[in-house]
Amino acid sequence: MSGIDKDTIGSGRTLAAAADVAGLHQRIEELELALATANASAVPVDSNLRMRQMLEACPIGIAILAQDDGRRLFVNGTLVEILGSGTREELLAADFKATWTDQSMMTEVWSAFVERRYVLNFEAERVRRDGSRWWVLLNTQPIVFEGVDAGIVWHVDISRRMPAVEAARESENRFREAVESLSDAFALFDPDDQLIFCNRVFRDLNPGLAANIRPGMTFEDMVRDNLANGRIVAAAGREEEFVAQRMAQHRNPPTKPCSPRGPMADSCCCAKNGPPTAAPSWSIRISRN
Numbered sequence: 001m002s003g004i005d006k007d008t009i010g011s012g013r014t015l016a017a018a019a020d021v022a023g024l025h026q027r028i029e030e031l032e033l034a035l036a037t038a039n040a041s042a043v044p045v046d047s048n049l050r051m052r053q054m055l056e057a058c059p060i061g062i063a064i065l066a067q068d069d070g071r072r073l074f075v076n077g078t079l080v081e082i083l084g085s086g087t088r089e090e091l092l093a094a095d096f097k098a099t100w101t102d103q104s105m106m107t108e109v110w111s112a113f114v115e116r117r118y119v120l121n122f123e124a125e126r127v128r129r130d131g132s133r134w135w136v137l138l139n140t141q142p143i144v145f146e147g148v149d150a151g152i153v154w155h156v157d158i159s160r161r162m163p164a165v166e167a168a169r170e171s172e173n174r175f176r177e178a179v180e181s182l183s184d185a186f187a188l189f190d191p192d193d194q195l196i197f198c199n200r201v202f203r204d205l206n207p208g209l210a211a212n213i214r215p216g217m218t219f220e221d222m223v224r225d226n227l228a229n230g231r232i233v234a235a236a237g238r239e240e241e242f243v244a245q246r247m248a249q250h251r252n253p254p255t256k257p258c259s260p261r262g263p264m265a266d267s268c269c270c271a272k273n274g275p276p277t278a279a280p281s282w283s284i285r286i287s288r289n
Contacts, residue, residue: 048146052074055074055076056076057076058076058078060154060155060156061076061079061082061083061136061155062075062076062078062079062154062155063075063079063096063155064150064152065096065113066149066150067113067114067116067149067150068149070095070096070110071092072093072094072096073092073145073146073148073150075088079091079155082134083126083128084129084130084132094129097110099126099127099128100124100125101124101126101127101133102125105124106124109124112140113140113142113151116142116151118139118140118141118142119138119139119153120139121138121139122137122138122139123136123158124136134157134159135157135158135159136155136156136157137155137156137158138153138155139154140152140153140154176197179197179199180199180200183201185198185199185201185204185205186198186199186202187202189218193219193220193250194215194216194217194218195213195214195215195216195218195219196215197215198213206222208229208231209222209226209231212225219247219250223242223243223246223247227239
């Protein structure tokens, strides 16, 4: 999870489930227009009724919660069906906080809700009335509902795709563990040349750079960090030429791992006066193709 900034809280993961919300974007825009109308200072009764009708017809599970205590002011039929909560009246009377399997996540979302911040594409595991568990993608927006400070909460059930997501995560974890066990230095870059991860050996071969290595750092950032800190003696006086050469080598790597005494050593593998080592180095960049 990416954490909380000034205005939003959300998941850092890229979810296919977000496409479900995007596909209903036009419908949500209609709902937001109705909310804006209902939030006007003078709200005719028929506007509130129309908004309720639109929310009820929405294929996304919707709840509207009071900001002060979290009581449900409205739930649509889709959410009643998702939660298996019996009647609408029973769901309105139930405590939503009890349906979270991870109370720390609930507290994080609730804090954002109370502070009238947006919650965007937040994954959470919830519990139905019968005890079964399901995964939801949450989005919220602060509103005024029929004169009450509140928030609207959209629920998209992503339970069916979560096994595939968990399998992908497990596969990634196994891959990372395997790479970490290598005696070779290994760094993986995305198509934008940003670091995805590197193993301990790669950091050990770059002791001066290690403290600054982080996901998202580009290969060029690494080269320039070494240059700026005087770690590459051979590049003195020809820094830009050296950067160009190293970037060309990086984009067109050799077919076998390079020795730390070879081209990679100058920019990323060995600190100035660092100890010699026989460990080869792999720097892999994922192609967009």
